[in-house]
Amino acid sequence: MKIRFKVKKLKPIFIIIIVVFAGLWAVRSYNGYRFHVEKETRFMMDTYVTIYAIGPKQVSSKAINSALNRMQEIDVKFSHLNPKSPVYVFNRKNEPLSDPEIIGLVKIALEISKAAEGAFDITVAPLAELWGFYSKEYYLPEEQQIRNCLANVGYQHLSLEGGKLNKDNPGVMIDLGGIAKGYALTEAVKVLKSQGVASALIDAGGDVFALGKKGKKLWKVGIKDPRGEGILGYVEVDDLAVVGSGDYERFFIKDGKRYHHIFNPKTGYPTEGVISVTIIYHDPVLAQTLTKIPFVIGAERGLAELNKISGLEAIIITSSGEKLYSSGLKHILNAIPDS
Numbered sequence: 001m002k003i004r005f006k007v008k009k010l011k012p013i014f015i016i017i018i019v020v021f022a023g024l025w026a027v028r029s030y031n032g033y034r035f036h037v038e039k040e041t042r043f044m045m046d047t048y049v050t051i052y053a054i055g056p057k058q059v060s061s062k063a064i065n066s067a068l069n070r071m072q073e074i075d076v077k078f079s080h081l082n083p084k085s086p087v088y089v090f091n092r093k094n095e096p097l098s099d100p101e102i103i104g105l106v107k108i109a110l111e112i113s114k115a116a117e118g119a120f121d122i123t124v125a126p127l128a129e130l131w132g133f134y135s136k137e138y139y140l141p142e143e144q145q146i147r148n149c150l151a152n153v154g155y156q157h158l159s160l161e162g163g164k165l166n167k168d169n170p171g172v173m174i175d176l177g178g179i180a181k182g183y184a185l186t187e188a189v190k191v192l193k194s195q196g197v198a199s200a201l202i203d204a205g206g207d208v209f210a211l212g213k214k215g216k217k218l219w220k221v222g223i224k225d226p227r228g229e230g231i232l233g234y235v236e237v238d239d240l241a242v243v244g245s246g247d248y249e250r251f252f253i254k255d256g257k258r259y260h261h262i263f264n265p266k267t268g269y270p271t272e273g274v275i276s277v278t279i280i281y282h283d284p285v286l287a288q289t290l291t292k293i294p295f296v297i298g299a300e301r302g303l304a305e306l307n308k309i310s311g312l313e314a315i316i317i318t319s320s321g322e323k324l325y326s327s328g329l330k331h332i333l334n335a336i337p338d339s
Contacts, residue, residue: 040064044075045181047205053192054199054214063195067188067202074187078102078180080125080173081134090165091125091173097165102176105285106158106165109179112289113155116305119296120289121265125173126152131270133261138252140259146268153265182288185209185241207243209284223333226276226317233335235280235313244278245291247271262295271295273319279306280313280329287312299324 038060041050053060090097132138152171199212210219218236251260281287294302313329
């Protein structure tokens with residue numbers, strides 16, 4: 001598999017695997033310069049979203065509010081579970097999807113699906129529904145049920161023509177949850193910048209974007225231990241996203257086996273072998289989608305593909321507890337010693 005992306009930059013309780021060390025007080029001082037830190041938290045996208053912004057209170061407060069409003073707009077528009085969303089109408093009423101903003105993100109998703117040979121796929125919604133991840137009434141399907149469901153899964157069932165998204169049978173449904181949060185982060189950064197904020201941290205349920213620096217220092221973002229309460233270590237970043245996926249975000253255990261929400265689109269079963277992936281990259285949209293790929297194609301192959309992308313760093317943790325690092329991450333990860 002060769003992942004070669006030609007994607008234009010977008011003008012884009014407890015879910016993910018990042019713990020943020022904001023290290024913030026109401027007022028801080030660096031070399032005699034005092035600045036104010038404003039903060040606001042809202043619940044959206046099935047998680048808590050917090051934005052910290054540094055600067056004059058009036059400017060920061062207004063910018064944060066605008067950024068959160070923009071993220072909330074995206075949450076409503078892109079949600080396949082919200083009857084007000086065009087995505088819901090596309091899924092349930094079999095009507096072509098024509099909203100330009102959604103089409104733009106779907107186009108990127110399909111480009112990634114093709115480049116990754118289906119390892120990332122927005123059409124897994126029927127599988128997630130079958131297994132009970134939407135209703136939270138978890139269920140272990142029979143093999144025949146899974147085979148029947150797979151007839152409606154596969155990005156090849158989707159087609160873009162004349163600015164509209166169509167599907168080749170009514171059972172096909174899309175779930176943009178694996179890409180929309182990255183888009184929301186991107187859009188929030190745009191809003192903050194447009195309103196004069198040059199230093200901020202956006203934490204969307206653990207998916208983080210660090211805008212600029214925290215005063216004269218880098219932002220510290222901790223990477224959670226997927227099988228513990230603590231962290232594996234932390235990285236210091238600016239103008240970068242730190243995003244991840246894990247098998248502990250949404251799962252159920254049946255007869256001692258864990259079944260989670262990240263599916264192999266070809267088998268219809270939750271993936272095995274990888275339990276968490278964290279990616280550090282400048283583009284939150286691409287970073288979020290790429291976290292899913294090692295789950296499907298395997299840790300070693302996944303890492304090899306990620307290493308081909310310039311400027312991207314990653315850590316992959318396997319079910320055996322092995323930690324695989326991208327070529328540069330081990331040098332920038334501040335590891336926490338084992339106790």
